[in-house]
Amino acid sequence: MNNNIKNTFRTGILVATGLVALYSCSDTWDEHYNAEAVSTSAFNGTTMQAIEQTAPQFAEVIRATGFDRELASSNTYTIWVPADGTYNRDSLLAVAQTDPSSVIKRFLQNHVARYSIPMGLSNQEVALLNTKLLTMTGKEEHKMGSANIINGNVRCNNGLIHFIDGELPYMNNIFELIEQEYNRSTNASKADSSLYAFLSVFNKDSLLEDKSVSRGVDENGEKIWVDSVTLRNNTALKNVDALVYDEDSNYIALIPTVEAFQKRYSEAKSLLKFNPHMDSGLTFSKTDSLQNYYANMFSMNDLFYNRSANEHWEDSLKSTVYTSMSWPYGLYYRRTDNLHHDMPEDKEVNDILATVGLADSIVCSNGIAYLIDEYPMDITEQYFKKLKVSASAITLDTESKAGTSLITKNIGSPSDQRGTWTTSRYRLENPVKNEAGDTISWDTIRSAAVTQSFSYLDVPPSSSNVNPNMAFKIFGNLSGEYDIYIVTTRYWFKNMTASNRDLRSYRFNAYIWEQGDDGAYPKSGKQMINPADGLKYYVTPTPEADDIYTIADTTYLGAYAFKYAYYAQDEPGVLIQINTNISSSLTSQHSREMLISGFILKPHKEIVAPENKKRNINTNKPY
Numbered sequence: 001m002n003n004n005i006k007n008t009f010r011t012g013i014l015v016a017t018g019l020v021a022l023y024s025c026s027d028t029w030d031e032h033y034n035a036e037a038v039s040t041s042a043f044n045g046t047t048m049q050a051i052e053q054t055a056p057q058f059a060e061v062i063r064a065t066g067f068d069r070e071l072a073s074s075n076t077y078t079i080w081v082p083a084d085g086t087y088n089r090d091s092l093l094a095v096a097q098t099d100p101s102s103v104i105k106r107f108l109q110n111h112v113a114r115y116s117i118p119m120g121l122s123n124q125e126v127a128l129l130n131t132k133l134l135t136m137t138g139k140e141e142h143k144m145g146s147a148n149i150i151n152g153n154v155r156c157n158n159g160l161i162h163f164i165d166g167e168l169p170y171m172n173n174i175f176e177l178i179e180q181e182y183n184r185s186t187n188a189s190k191a192d193s194s195l196y197a198f199l200s201v202f203n204k205d206s207l208l209e210d211k212s213v214s215r216g217v218d219e220n221g222e223k224i225w226v227d228s229v230t231l232r233n234n235t236a237l238k239n240v241d242a243l244v245y246d247e248d249s250n251y252i253a254l255i256p257t258v259e260a261f262q263k264r265y266s267e268a269k270s271l272l273k274f275n276p277h278m279d280s281g282l283t284f285s286k287t288d289s290l291q292n293y294y295a296n297m298f299s300m301n302d303l304f305y306n307r308s309a310n311e312h313w314e315d316s317l318k319s320t321v322y323t324s325m326s327w328p329y330g331l332y333y334r335r336t337d338n339l340h341h342d343m344p345e346d347k348e349v350n351d352i353l354a355t356v357g358l359a360d361s362i363v364c365s366n367g368i369a370y371l372i373d374e375y376p377m378d379i380t381e382q383y384f385k386k387l388k389v390s391a392s393a394i395t396l397d398t399e400s401k402a403g404t405s406l407i408t409k410n411i412g413s414p415s416d417q418r419g420t421w422t423t424s425r426y427r428l429e430n431p432v433k434n435e436a437g438d439t440i441s442w443d444t445i446r447s448a449a450v451t452q453s454f455s456y457l458d459v460p461p462s463s464s465n466v467n468p469n470m471a472f473k474i475f476g477n478l479s480g481e482y483d484i485y486i487v488t489t490r491y492w493f494k495n496m497t498a499s500n501r502d503l504r505s506y507r508f509n510a511y512i513w514e515q516g517d518d519g520a521y522p523k524s525g526k527q528m529i530n531p532a533d534g535l536k537y538y539v540t541p542t543p544e545a546d547d548i549y550t551i552a553d554t555t556y557l558g559a560y561a562f563k564y565a566y567y568a569q570d571e572p573g574v575l576i577q578i579n580t581n582i583s584s585s586l587t588s589q590h591s592r593e594m595l596i597s598g599f600i601l602k603p604h605k606e607i608v609a610p611e612n613k614k615r616n617i618n619t620n621k622p623y
Contacts, residue, residue, distance in 0.1 A: 040118070040153040047079055047159045048072045054163070057084040061092045065100040067108050077159040078117040078126075080144050080168060087167040105130050106170040116160045119152035131247045132171065132365055136162075144168065171365040174253045174304075175199075175232070175245035181371065187258040193265055194258040195303075198296040202236035239297070241320040242304035244366065251367035252305040252317070254356065260373050261299055267379055268295040273479040275564040275573055277519035294567060298383035302330055307367065317352070329385055332377065346386065346602075352376040380603045387476055387601040391455040392418060394598055397471040397575050407471035407513065407525075407577055412462045417595075418455040421493075423548055452551060456489040456595040467580040467592055471513065472599065474574040481561040481604040484528070485554050486510070486578065489595035490543050493551045501548075506540045507590040508580050510557045514564070515573035525577050531558045537581050539590070552597055559604050 043050045048071040052059040058081055062068045071077065087107075096103045109129035117126055121138040128134060134145040142149040147164040154161040172180060182196035191197050232245040244251050256264070272294050274287035302319040310318055322330030328347040333354075355376035362369045375382070398408050461468045492501035511525030530538050540553045566573045576599055582590045 040155060041151075042155040043157075043161075045157060046072050047077060047156045047161055050154065050156050050161055051079070051081055055081050055084050057089045058082060061089060061096065061103065062108060064093050064096040065104050065108065067104050071112075072158075074158060076115050078113045078115065078162070079159065080111045080147070080149075080162045080164050082111065082147070082164055082167040083150070086165065107167070110168050110170045116155075118160060119149060119162060127247075130170075133247055134168065171363070173245060173247055173366045174251055174255075174364050174369050175234070175237075177253075177362060177364055177369050178244075178255055181255060182258070185258045187262075189262070190258045193262045195256060195261045195300065198300070199234055199236055202234050204233045204235060236297070236300070237304075240300060240304065241324075242306070244304060247366055249366045250307040252307060252310075252353075253364075253367060253369045254303045254352070254376070255369050255371050256299075256303070256375065257371070257373045260375060264299040264375055264379075264382075265295050268298040268383060271379075271384060271478040271480045272298075272565045272567065273563070275515060275519065275566075276517055277515070280519065290568075301382050302332070302377060326385065326388065329381065332381075350377060350381065384478060384480060384603045386603065387474070387482070388598065389472070389474060389600075390598040391416065391457045391596065394457050394596065395473040396457075396459075397473050407469060407575065409469050410462050410466040411468040411470060412460040414460075415458045417458055418453075420451050420453050421551070422449050422451040424449055450549060452549075454489060454493070454551060454597075456597045458494065458593070458595055460593040461580075464592075465584070467582060468594070469577065469579045470594075470596070471575045471577045472596075473572050474576055474599065474601070475569075475572045476567055477562050477565060477572070477574055477601065478567055479562050479565040481559055482601040483559050483604055484510075484512075484557045484576070485600040485602070486538075486557060486576075487552055487554050487597040487600065488540055489552050489597050490540075490550070491591040491593065491595060492543060494595060501543075501545075502591065503543045503545065504589060504591040505542045506580070506594055507537060507582050507586065508578050508594070509537050511577040511579070512560050513575035513577060514562060519573075521575070525575070526560070528557045528560070531556065542589075554600070561604075 048059070048062070048068050051062065051071075059068075062071065071079070092103050092107055110132060112129045113126050114129065117124065117136070119136060119138065119142055123138055124136045126134050126136050126144075136149075137143045142152060144162060144164055145168050147166045147168055150163045150165055152162040154163070178196050178199065182190060182194055185194070187194070234243075234245060237243060237245070242251065242253075243249055244253055269291055272291045274290050276287060278286050278290075301321055304320045305317050306320055309320075310316075316331060317333040319330040319332070331347070333349075333351045353370070356370040356372050362371065396408050396411075396414065398406065459468055459470055488506055491504055491506070495501060510528040512528065513521050513525040515521055527536055529536060538555055538557065540555055543550070562574060564573060578594070578596070580590075580592045580594065582592050
């Protein structure tokens with residue numbers, strides 16, 4: 001009888017009724033099957049014994065890895081047995097000699113699941129022993145993944161067997177693909193700098209003993225694990241909310257080559273030169289550690305996109321760090337030109353998926369990955385971000401500096417003001433023209449109300465005849481060049497009456513203070529030169545008497561290259577000083593009291609993305 005089973009299975013035409021005729025059923029198994037179960041046959045033996053008789057090549061691979069002991073145990077399994085000759089047995093046996101755990105995980109466990117999982121009339125999602133998820137279909141066709149089920153629901157003493165017409169290909173998850181591409185790379189320095197080398201340091205995996213296979217114990221009485229199943233936990237990926245090792249997830253991922261990652265890492269590292277004074281008194285280089293960590297993290301920004309968090313990812317794509325970054329960072333990609341897309345100011349449309357191209361996409365068990373040899377976003381999109389210091393977060397520096405007196409002085413009591421202001425806007429309609437066709441008058445029509453938000457720090461002088469000096473702390477700068485702006489609220493806004501408004505403007509000097517290698521500030525700051533006229537002072541626009549709508553002005557102070565980065569540090573090493581510069585003869589034109597709404601530091605305007613990184617939004621490319 002056993003020979004008949006073996007021969008019939010090899011021909012691929014074994015049917016359930018044949019097994020029913022050959023073996024008697026056991027009523028003790030009935031509880032394992034639901035009402036939808038299709039025809040069921042039985043084998044009076046273990047799953048391993050059934051495999052040895054019907055698929056000897058598959059049994060040979062099992063024995064070569066030691067996995068036969070697990071299948072002969074009292075545990076209950078469901079096994080999808082591929083027909084002999086449909087996979088590379090010789091290759092598997094060769095690998096089993098040196099790396100049996102790899103064969104177990106990527107081949108054997110890819111065909112085995114815990115408990116009895118009968119083939120029924122409905123589709124079922126099955127969790128295999130290696131945590132991969134596959135669908136077993138019911139109804140008209142019976143398949144497991146891409147393989148056809150030749151004969152299903154063969155019951156054994158310790159489980160259930162479904163015979164299939166080919167192997168179930170192992171599908172990498174995104175993390176495994178990152179590791180695979182790392183192993184394929186021949187780059188001699190990949191262990192020092194690459195995406196996988198960085199991530200592997202943060203693997204905090206734990207052994208799942210109930211899902212692992214052991215073979216005896218060592219001289220210390222510790223179990224020898226033939227195959228270890230681990231629960232992956234990577235803290236670096238958790239920090240960017242990208243659990244790309246989780247099978248029960250769905251991501252889009254950009255996986256850079258070692259060379260591409262190293263190039264981006266080098267760029268980030270050059271902008272993360274921390275002040276060497278931070279190493280004072282330490283037995284290790286804190287600056288090197290910070291530089292390496294953040295350069296790697298910056299290079300990993302925006303590589304991962306959770307599809308579950310991108311309900312409309314065909315229109316826009318938010319990276320997993322989107323919610324932790326200021327708008328518009330972490331947002332890419334728009335498929336069609338939509339006039340109501342609400343794309344933010346200073347942000348061009350960058351369709352990163354159109355840039356990397358579908359040809360390089362790889363389907364993984366938990367999403368889609370794109371192998372890239374160049375980042376599709378420039379550094380100002382990814383990590384060299386605009387810094388906005390709003391009035392609500394602005395901090396006056398009131399501490400004495402080594403070698404100089406207080407930088408902030410001659411000021412009264414600053415007050416933080418914020419809220420909304422509503423006024424009516426008017427428009428001109430119904431022009432009256434003379435015979436020559438010239439407009440001589442208009443009808444003035446009241447339009448809808450205009451509401452504006454405001455936020456400013458009111459910094460008055462300590463007395464009417466002094467010029468205030470104000471030093472503001474700047475947090476989070478990188479060691480790069482920024483274009484620096486000051487945002488001021490017009491002085492008349494303090495009274496907020498159209499009939500009696502003070503239309504004076506501001507006149508001031510600007511300085512940058514940066515700590516030196518010794519951690520101390522210099523005796524004087526670096527004075528900014530007005531790029532508009534080469535003078536050492538700035539004048540904000542004088543408001544028009546009838547302009548009650550423009551309440552804030554942005555003044556460009558110029559570009560400045562910071563020597564050191566103070567990213568993610570509790571205390572900054574950078575100050576911006578604003579000194580009003582008004583003689584007594586100018587007080588009728590300019591106000592010594594200033595309403596400061598904040599500062600903006602943008603990466604210097606010469607740092608731009610390559611032209612080919614911006615997508616033509618009229619291109620109708622499928623995704």
